[in-house]
Amino acid sequence: MTGPDLLPSLQPSLQPSLLTHLLRQGDRALVLAQRLGQVITHAPELEEDMAIANISLDLIGQARHLYTYAGEVEGLGHDENHFAYWRSAEEFLNPQLVEQPNGDFAVTIVRQFFHDAYALHYWESMEASSDATLAALAARARKETAFHLRHSQGWVVRLGDGTDESHRRAQLAIDSLWRFTSDLASIPDETELHDSGVVPDSEVGERWRDTVVAALADATLDIPASTSTSTGTSTGAGTDMASSGWQGHHSSHLGPLLEELQALTRAHPGAEW
Amino acid sequence: MTGSWPMWEVFVRARRGVDHVHFGSVHAADGESALQAARDLFTRRQEGVSIWVVRSSDVVASDPDDEAELFEPAADKDYRFPTHYELPAEVDHM
Secondary structure (H helix, E strand, O other): OOOOOOOOOOOHHHHHHHHHHHHHHHHHHHHHHHHHHOOOOOOOOHHHHHHHHHHHHHHHHHHHHHHHHHHHHHOOOOOHHHHHHOOOHHHOOOOHHHHOOOOOHHHHHHHHHHHHHHHHHHHHHHOOOOOHHHHHHHHHHHHHHHHHHHHHHHHHHHHHOOOHHHHHHHHHHHHHHHHHHHHHHOOOOOHHHHHOOOOOOOOHHHHHHHHHHHHHHHOOOOOOOOOHHHHOOOOOOOOOHHHOHHHOOOOOOHHHHHHHHHHHHHHOOOOOO | OOOOOOEEEEEEEOOOOOOEEEEEEEEOOOHHHHHHHHHHHHOOOOOOOEEEEEEHHHOOOOOHHHHHHHOHHHOOOHHHOHHHOOOOOOOOOO
16 A cells, blocks of 8 residues: 545545544544443443443444544545554543543443533534534434433432432542543644634533533532642643543553453454354 | 332323323333433334333222223123214215
8 A cells, every 4th residue: 555545525734633533532432332331230220221331332333433434534444443443552542531440330420421511512513513524423423412411410410419328429439530531621732623624613621611510510519629720721731731541641441441342353353243 | 229219101102193102111210310211212213202201109000800890891881882873975984
């Protein structure tokens, strides 16, 4: 192969940043889907197992579309499976939040709520993308994600404003996961995509924060004071981009997750049903 | 843990213009949660356009032991059926 076979519809200067963007969003969806898969049979009720499995499957569907498009943008003949199964942890570009372990039900739900609030604002904004493929995908993913947020936000309020024990556990989950939300406040290096209208909204992080602040108030839960500035409307100077999952920096939890996800494909390359 | 949440009866309307029909039941902590569980369980393949959930304990049901007094008296009252009416020829479907 001599070089990438670029899509005619794509401005060549945008190709590297669009590819990175698609992998970031695809990895976000796939890694969380895999985590949620590990919850199934461990939820408090069968109905909640079903709900979590449905959300996981929606996320896998979104990841598949993003990866397939990433293959087209990359132009090297890679399909969706390549991006899911043949990259190592340091090549994954998901926010660190979604790779965090499931913990108790409160941790699973709070992680999901933080994610879903981000994902809904992301997809809403992407419906106006100048990239027709992404805009079409956003129109579908927004509806799925709105239901996911309704589920996770409902549970955050139910737990926070529930019993003393559920409130205590929900607050512990927020306290332990809060530091991973700094990734959701902003994505580094996407100025070109904002300017070209491919990623039209550069303020998804602010919208995320508004949603989270309102929901936690409703749930009688507190935002941890010590680190709250790291996700605020900062200029970027205060945020620690060197540790951003979007840049490929991860906690020790991603490696084992990917190992489980990728083991079968790597043991039997090219195997089919 | 099973049984720790109350049971809800689920009614789904398949399409506009038809009645909600009983589809089954779910466990859920509250009504909103029951609605979401019902959506996941019973409308995965576009079975519905509307869902009702009713707390199972709010359903007042007839007792199977009362069958004799409730239903059997209707058995020998064939005048309640319209079988003896002569239908006018203009009525095609009845």
